[in-house]
Amino acid sequence: MRSKDYGKVELVYEAGLELISREGIAGLTMKGLAARSGVATGTLYIYFRSKEELFHRMYLYYRNRSLDRFMQGYDPVEPFRIGLKKVFVNYLTHRIEHHSESIFLEQYYRSPYITEEQNALAEAMKHPVYEVIKRGKREMLIKNDIDDEMLFLAMIGFVRELADEHVTKQYKMTPERIEKAFQLAWDMIKM
Amino acid sequence: MRSKDYGKVELVYEAGLELISREGIAGLTMKGLAARSGVATGTLYIYFRSKEELFHRMYLYYRNRSLDRFMQGYDPVEPFRIGLKKVFVNYLTHRIEHHSESIFLEQYYRSPYITEEQNALAEAMKHPVYEVIKRGKREMLIKNDIDDEMLFLAMIGFVRELADEHVTKQYKMTPERIEKAFQLAWDMIKM
């Protein structure tokens, strides 16, 4: 007897990302997805109960992958500023190299498919970064009178815009610009 | 003979915003839109040639409204910092009070409906703010070695996150927080 080829699932996810980043979540059809990923429409229903389940599992898959990348290489032994910069650059790089992933996660977030619990799960993505901010305060390096959330939003919002501009416009993030961007962010939050 | 009731068009737009902010652009159907705005489906086709034209005109309508609000009350006679703060607060207030408008514009931007020229038009929204930034540089008040675009993205990204957090989460923008947020932004860009 023949066994399922679970590698197909990832092929489907990747095709989904491509289509969604081009046309938005509204533009994804099962037929289009099948064509793009090189399987028959019927095959999609062997691996996924429905379009809804497909989106649901795709969301979990990419959310976890994103999460893993943010803190990559962060080492609490290194000086705070070095560590913060690593997280800053990680997030920027992530959003540039996996832009369609970010687009999908954000579109899904405001789609008819999102559920309550997934909403809560998304919050978990922030925790590790919050820990870094708390450390900066403990070491008296960043502003103590501003709450963690606001510091977080200031950094994240900036990086988000930079990455989106890099991918969709002519504004490109060279190493020099990354350096300057982090310097700006640092000037903002430092004591 | 009976005349068209153009007030209906705005009712339809508003119903559209509501549905889109709840379910995303993917979730908007002509039937649902008709029900929500209190007209018959057929009536929609008296005012709009098609769903595509509806989205198209709705986009132009809200883009212009947004545009008008950003520079409201800005007076080049006042000191630079005062003017910048006004723009900062305008954008924050706009995104909070007209959140579903912002959601729509961003979702439309990445939907199958967007056209090339609309893409270009969206860029125009930035120009007045760029002028403010240039003025700050001329007056030697903000960093001269950072390009206008980066300064713009840093401010806009921050405000965007604050507003979204205010609307969708428990984090609320009180007057004190607005004050602190602008101080953060100012520390970032000042000479």
Place this chain on the structure above:
DNA sequence: TTGTAAAATGAATTTATGTTCATTTATTTT
């Protein structure tokens, strides 16, 4: 090598959504 069970297929079916149209209703003009 061959039988078998499940995967894979894509045309057929069902379901949902966009659009049209014959009919009714409201407003204006004479």
Place this chain on the structure above:
DNA sequence: AAAATAAATGAACATAAATTCATTTTACAA
């Protein structure tokens, strides 16, 4: 107040998308 005209209606129709299923193909076990 009656006629004329266009708006408004919503059921009917056309189209497109999701899902199913009879059939074929493939990988593994005997």
